[in-house]
Amino acid sequence: MKKTILACLSFLMAAGLLNVNAQTSVSYGVKGEMNMSNFLLKDLDVQKSTMKVGPNLGGFMKVDLHPNFAIQPEVMFFYRNSKMETGPAEDTFKQWGMQIPVYALGQTSTDNGRFYGGVGPFVSLGFDARYKDADVNLYDEVAGKTPMNRWDVGLGAILGYELDNGIQLNAGYQFGFLNQLDALKDVAKMRTQAVCVGVGYRF
Incomplete structure (x- = not known):
């Protein structure tokens, strides 16, 4: 786990140095979000997955390549919950981990801030x-x-608004491509999805 975190931080720092050399504008920020997550199930007819609430916390680097275009890599730590029902029985699935998204952002300025999405x-x-x-x-x-x-x-995908003072309001959605089942991967599929809303601050 430590090696993975160090690799992620090294990637962010290297990307920052490359973009500084390219005379682009680089800034950093922090984010806190509420996520709602569950699983999309296939060939598991007796099971049902329902969204529950959990937190996300992390930071981001924003590289402005143009007034209307930016690249934003993030490192987010998440804790997710979902209710899993198998017939009449139910239990709560709990998961925590780390996610690294890299967004290509479009943005446009307003009188007191900017809209962005990507x-x-x-x-x-x-x-x-x-x-x-x-x-x-x-x-x-x-x-x-x-x-x-x-x-x-x-x-x-991400959509948000940033005020001139750096405070951000944002919403996002993630869909996972990989089957999260391992031992039963040949007979059934379980893919992740999560919706999140939150606030951030760009320094």
Whole structure:
């Protein structure tokens, strides 16, 4: 986990140095969000996944390449909840990890700030995932197999407004491409989706 975090920070610093040399405008900020997440299930007819609330916290680097275009990589730590129902039985699925999206942003200025919106890919790494009642980490190996895949890649979208003082209001959506099931990946699929709203501050 430490190596992954160091690699992410190194990437952000390297990208910052490259863009400074290219005489672009680079700034940094922090974000706090509320997420609502669940799983899109296929070939799991007896199961249902319903969104519940959790927090996101992290930071970003904004590289303004043009008054109307920017690149924004982020490092976000998340805690997600969802209600999982199997017939009459139900349990809460809990997961925490790290996500690194890179957005291509379009932006336009107003009298007291700017609107921005964009899309881009993300990669995420789960640190821990478990059902509340079972309390077993689903990323741990059991009988030579892991119940869940800790890696995910996908596509995200972001929309927001930034005031002239740097305060931001934003909303976003992420959809994961990878099957989160590992041991049962050949018979069923479980993909992530999350909606988030939050505030940020760009220095």
